[in-house]
Amino acid sequence: MNVFISKPLGYCHGVVRAIELVKKIAFEHPKRQVYVLGRIVHNQDVINELDELGIITLESNHLSKEQLIENLPSDAILIFTAHGHPRQFEEIAKRKNLTIYDATCPMVLSTHHLIKRELKNNHQIIYIGKHFHPEAEAALSLNKNVFLIEEFSDLETLNITDESPYIINQTTLSYLELNLLHEKLKKVFPKARFANEICNATRLRQEGVFTLPSYLKLVYVVGDQKSSNTNSLVKVAKSYLKEAKVLRILNVKEINPTHLKGLKDVGVISSASTPLEVVQEVINFLNLQ
């Protein structure tokens, strides 16, 4: 098959930094249990690898993250993920005397910095992001004057009284969707100020999609279903590659060979949290078809 690859491939620098930090801490403290609060990055293959190294990812369907921290033994090492975290998590961990490390991506911290600056000037913040995503939860925790919207209609339930609110966003959104939402918000808040905080790594991967031939009938987006930047790539691919079936897969095991029958060309896109070796396996497999 002809395999067309959207670049760049592999991890962004924020993901590299987070994974390296976790492995380094585990290596330096072989006799202590290392925990990560939630998924260090949203990729199941990465979580499996950390699991094999004895690093525990704390997740629960019935306990809150606060409760998960409360339940840790006092000699635990706790690492916060690349997405950022609410300040109160750190307060609980400090009260319990846990050893804590922070893998928050500098791009995420930069959005927090901008939000805090605007809050200091008594502005309300409209934060465009995904409900329940840890990055959005961290931003919301900064102040009650930070309001989350995922869709334009979310505005209806919010009490925005500021004539010139500051409008900022999660780093991993689809920029096509963000631009549309900005246009709508400009009509409601003509005096609003906008920051576009889609990070470079996310933007470059979305721009890469436009280098694929528009006639493709099948495109794989390699990434985890929980990854926001993977889901944004799926959206961008669907809106640009009108002829293509766009399928998200975690890794090569999820390729269904019947989808390839009769095709000569296929596209491959990968997210900022997909290991390079995982996407390379997908490409190698398709090259052999």
Ligand code: SF4
């Ligand atoms: S996708 Fe962007 S914000 Fe997220 S970890 Fe990578 S560089 Fe940081």
